[in-house]
Amino acid sequence: MKRLKLLFKTSIFVLISCIVCLSALYVYAYLSDGIDIKTSNSFYIYDNKNEIVYQGSGNNEWVNLEDVSDYFLDAIISTEDKYFYKHIGFDYLRIAKSLYTNLKNGYITQGGSTISQQYVKNMYLDFDQTWERKIQEAFLTIKLETHYTKDDILEGYINTINFGQGCYGVSEASKYYFNKKPNELSLEEAIILAGIPKSPNNYNPISNYDKSIDRAKIVAQSMLNNEKIDIKTYNTLFEDEIILHGKRDLNNLQTLMYYQDAVMDELKTLDNVPNSLIESGGLKIYTNLDIKAQTALENSIINNMQDDEVQVASVIIEPDSGKIIALTGGKDYKVSQFNRVTKSKRQVGSTIKPFLYYTALENNMTSASTFISEKTDFVFSNNQTYSPTNYANKYANTDITMAAALAYSDNVYAVKTHLFLGEDKLVNMMKLVGLEEELEEIPSLALGSKEINMLDYANAYNTLANGGYNQDTYLIEKIEDLQGNILYKHKQKRELVLNTNYLYILNEMMSNTYNTDFISYNSPTALSIKNKLTKKYAIKSGSTDNDYWLVGYNPDLLMMVWTGEDNNKEVESNYSKITKNIWADTVENVLIDKENNWYQKPQNIEAVYLDPVSGNYVDDTSGTLFYFLKGTEP
Numbered sequence: 001m002k003r004l005k006l007l008f009k010t011s012i013f014v015l016i017s018c019i020v021c022l023s024a025l026y027v028y029a030y031l032s033d034g035i036d037i038k039t040s041n042s043f044y045i046y047d048n049k050n051e052i053v054y055q056g057s058g059n060n061e062w063v064n065l066e067d068v069s070d071y072f073l074d075a076i077i078s079t080e081d082k083y084f085y086k087h088i089g090f091d092y093l094r095i096a097k098s099l100y101t102n103l104k105n106g107y108i109t110q111g112g113s114t115i116s117q118q119y120v121k122n123m124y125l126d127f128d129q130t131w132e133r134k135i136q137e138a139f140l141t142i143k144l145e146t147h148y149t150k151d152d153i154l155e156g157y158i159n160t161i162n163f164g165q166g167c168y169g170v171s172e173a174s175k176y177y178f179n180k181k182p183n184e185l186s187l188e189e190a191i192i193l194a195g196i197p198k199s200p201n202n203y204n205p206i207s208n209y210d211k212s213i214d215r216a217k218i219v220a221q222s223m224l225n226n227e228k229i230d231i232k233t234y235n236t237l238f239e240d241e242i243i244l245h246g247k248r249d250l251n252n253l254q255t256l257m258y259y260q261d262a263v264m265d266e267l268k269t270l271d272n273v274p275n276s277l278i279e280s281g282g283l284k285i286y287t288n289l290d291i292k293a294q295t296a297l298e299n300s301i302i303n304n305m306q307d308d309e310v311q312v313a314s315v316i317i318e319p320d321s322g323k324i325i326a327l328t329g330g331k332d333y334k335v336s337q338f339n340r341v342t343k344s345k346r347q348v349g350s351t352i353k354p355f356l357y358y359t360a361l362e363n364n365m366t367s368a369s370t371f372i373s374e375k376t377d378f379v380f381s382n383n384q385t386y387s388p389t390n391y392a393n394k395y396a397n398t399d400i401t402m403a404a405a406l407a408y409s410d411n412v413y414a415v416k417t418h419l420f421l422g423e424d425k426l427v428n429m430m431k432l433v434g435l436e437e438e439l440e441e442i443p444s445l446a447l448g449s450k451e452i453n454m455l456d457y458a459n460a461y462n463t464l465a466n467g468g469y470n471q472d473t474y475l476i477e478k479i480e481d482l483q484g485n486i487l488y489k490h491k492q493k494r495e496l497v498l499n500t501n502y503l504y505i506l507n508e509m510m511s512n513t514y515n516t517d518f519i520s521y522n523s524p525t526a527l528s529i530k531n532k533l534t535k536k537y538a539i540k541s542g543s544t545d546n547d548y549w550l551v552g553y554n555p556d557l558l559m560m561v562w563t564g565e566d567n568n569k570e571v572e573s574n575y576s577k578i579t580k581n582i583w584a585d586t587v588e589n590v591l592i593d594k595e596n597n598w599y600q601k602p603q604n605i606e607a608v609y610l611d612p613v614s615g616n617y618v619d620d621t622s623g624t625l626f627y628f629l630k631g632t633e634p
Contacts, residue, residue, distance in 0.1 A: 043282055045260055047289040048325065048477075054166065054260050063171040065155040069185040072170060074228040075194035076158065079219045081115040082226055085150050116144055119157040163193065164200030164207070165246075165334060166257045177205060179245035187229070188216070188237055195219045206246045206334045213238055246334060253291075255298045255328035262327055262342050262455075263287055263475050272488040273479060283487075286478040288323035290316075296589035297326045297582075304581045305331055309565055310572075312582065313340035315458045316590065317558040319465035321492065322473040326590075338566070345437075345451040346562060349542030350409045351549045352426075352448040354464060354506060357406055359429045360417050361502040367509055367626050368615035368634045370399035371416045378415065378443060386443045388415050391543075394522045401615040403626060407512040407524040409541065411447055418446035432497050433463035434470045448542055458560050464506070464538070465553035467599070468498030501602050505627045510538035517624040518612045526550070528577055529584040535596045537587070541580065545570045548579040552587065555597045559587050604630045 045054040065073070077084050113121070120140045144153060163173035170193065174182045178189050185193070195215035196203045205212040216238065224234045263285060267273060273283075293316050301312055316326040329339030338344075360369070373396040378386040388411040395412070396404075405413035418426060423441035430439055437452045439445060459473045471494045479488040512518055513526040514533065525541045535554060542549035547564040548571065561583045563575045601607075609623030610616060615634060617623075 044284045045263060045289075046284065046286045047291050048287065048323075049291075050286065051291070053256065053289060053291065062159050063155075063169070063182050065151055065158075068158060068170060068182040069190050071187045071190035072158075072182065072185055072193060073154070074226075075191050075219050075223055077115070077154075078222040078226045078228055079194055080118065080197070082222070084115050084154070087114060115157050116153055119153060119160065120144060161197045162200045163196045164204030164337075166260060176246065177244055179247070187233070188242060191219050191223070191237070192216045192242065201337045205242065205244055207337065209244075213242075253294060253298050254332045254334060255301070255330075256294060257333040257337070258329035258339050258341065259287075259289055259294065259327045259475070261329070261337070261339050262324075265339075265342055266475050267479075270476070270479070270488050282482045284480040284482065284484075285476060286480075287475050288318070288325050288477055289475075290325035290590075293326035293586075293590045294328075297328055297586050300582045300585040300589070301328065301331060304578050304585065305563075306578070309569075310563055310575060311336070311340060311566055312561065312563050313344065313454055314559065314561045314582070314586075315341050315454060316586070317458060317462055317465070317473050319462055319553060319555060319558050320467075322459075322462060322466070322471045323477075324473055324475045327475075340562070340566075341454045343453075344566075345453050346547050346564060347450065347544045348448040348452050348457060349544050349547060349549055350411070350414070350448055351457075351540050351542035351551050352430075352450075353406060353409065353414050353446070353542075354510060354538075354540050355429050355433065355460070356414060356418060356421075356426050356446055357402055357509065358464070358498065358502060358506045359421060359425050360402065361505055362499060363421055363425065365402065365417070366628055366632050366634070367403045367505055368401050368610055368628075370401055370615055371405070371413050371420075372396075372398060373400045373405070373410050373412055374398075376412050376416070378419065386415070388412060388444075388447060396521050396613065398614075400613050401610075401626075403509045403512055403615075403624075404518060404520075404613045406509050406540075407515065407518045407612075408522040409525050410522075414446040415443055419443060430460060432470070433460045434472075435460040448544075454560060454562060458558070461551055461553070461560065462558055463498060464503065465555075465558040467555075468496055468500055468503050469494040470497045471495070501605055501629050504599055504602055504605055505629070507538040507599055508625075508627045510540055511536055512612070512624070513539045513541070515612075515624065520613050526552075526580060529580045532581075532584040532588060534588060535591060535594075536598045541576070543576060547571070548575045550579050550583040552583055555599060556591055556594055557587055559583055561586075601627075606630045606633055608633050610634070 043055070044052055047053050148156075159169040159171070161170070162168055163170070165176060167173040167176045170182045173193055173196070174180050174185060177193065178185065180189070192205055192212055195212065195218065198215060202208055203212045203215040220229065220234055220237055223229045224231065267285065297314055297316065305312060311330050312328065313330065314328050315324060317324050327341055329341045329343070330336045361367075373390070375389065375393070375395060376387070380386070390411050391409065400410065400413060402413070402417075404410070423443065423445065426445055427439045427441050435452070436456050437450065439450050442449070455473070462473055463470050471492060474490055476488070477490050478486065480486055513524045514530040515524055516527070516530070518524045519527070526539045537552045537554050539550065539552035546568045547562060549560070549562050551560045553559070561579050563579045564571050606628050607625045608628060609618055609620050610626045611618050612624040615626070617634075
């Protein structure tokens, strides 16, 4: 009996203490500064001409509560927080249930978020599931509830929700998905929109129509349970297919959102920008986006890609500055939001060979150094064998030059060079040019057997394109808050890591990949696009059973293109030509107004006419120019 009394008294004391603490917390929150909910989490993205190309959750898109369909308000409250108008920021029953589950599992697996809590999350740039974040979120929720009415909170919430496809807020979502104002939404349209925020990529009707309807039916069930619709209405919903719009007023490039997503990824890595922008009231992000280049890239993809499951990724960089001026992580953002430039890793194939041959030049080989091109079995000390083959089993069965090996992408020559130098040399070279991916010292590395992220790889390739400088490639030039205060400005850091003499020789060799002088027992790998090119480029193609690559550059532009299937299925060989055409069509359109620009020949580089395949001396009319450091000519 005494124990029961003690337990009862203790419980009463704990309860009263909790009430006092909560009351004190609410009073403190009320007396502290409020939150400007009409500017929270607004962000504006500008291109390289300071023209706005995207805006989210900003004042211009804000819609008042009375200008939103009651259907939508009923749907969003029913599915997200049915007690919204009754609680003071928290649904304690849901929280207790989720807290029990989280403690049982030892980490956060469930949440009991109300609309107020979700609105607080929408004011942040990240959604980390940590206890520290949850405590911070709780206090800000109290602060929100003590300074604003329920209608104010609901209005702010519906103006900042992520509706997928780059749409933030019900006004923008209504326009994009249905070409309507928020007060013009039909019941079915309103229900579909209310279902999207649960998982914007999965439940938006442009990307996944069937999934969005399945989700909408769950929302409709919640409305029925909360007596917002009757059973007769419920039973007649979604009998006919919903007409979708899928266009935005500001910019309808279907690949532009990939660039924006990459910008937001980079934004999260910048230490100068605070995690929460509630106090500063938003962001103005000035990027290196060149709309002309992005448009040229998109048009080239549309004109060349087939209507199948094969995907594409590409990045375009201004070599000298490292500015990323265009980027696409897929064919069409409406269909797939997965950004293959920033998120994926693929085998890079023969595109790694220029790094190998630069290493060879630094280690006393020349562009005329020869190895025999023939079918070869490499046998190692542990009796393991490695038997690389050339494409279509084409071999010279005699000595060929490094220049020819690069033009034909001869695999046997590459492996011989790799083993001759030592397998560590290529690994060290890739680190030197800025590659972050850890590589193994294996024979097949010479043929690009390692999976590498495209953005990481492009950064390494830019060292070849910019004259040998290791520097970061980047998308964001400057960030300001909405009052114009500069939060971040990019500072260029450059370190010369390559020898400009050998780099010039390499770039000249790479221009032979579409040189008709090299037509012999084999043909240069980029010969099919020669007639499209009006300027001089260093080019290298690469392929595996599942991937096709083309990388090319000159002093004005570096462009990298990949095509393949996400599930690593074998890709038809015609995509080799498609990849090359995407590259050629894009670069020629981007550089259409520029003069032909090439790298200045260093003074101690000598040019000699040689036979392109054998490297023997010939007269000026029948040979090809090979370049050498003075004194190393054959």
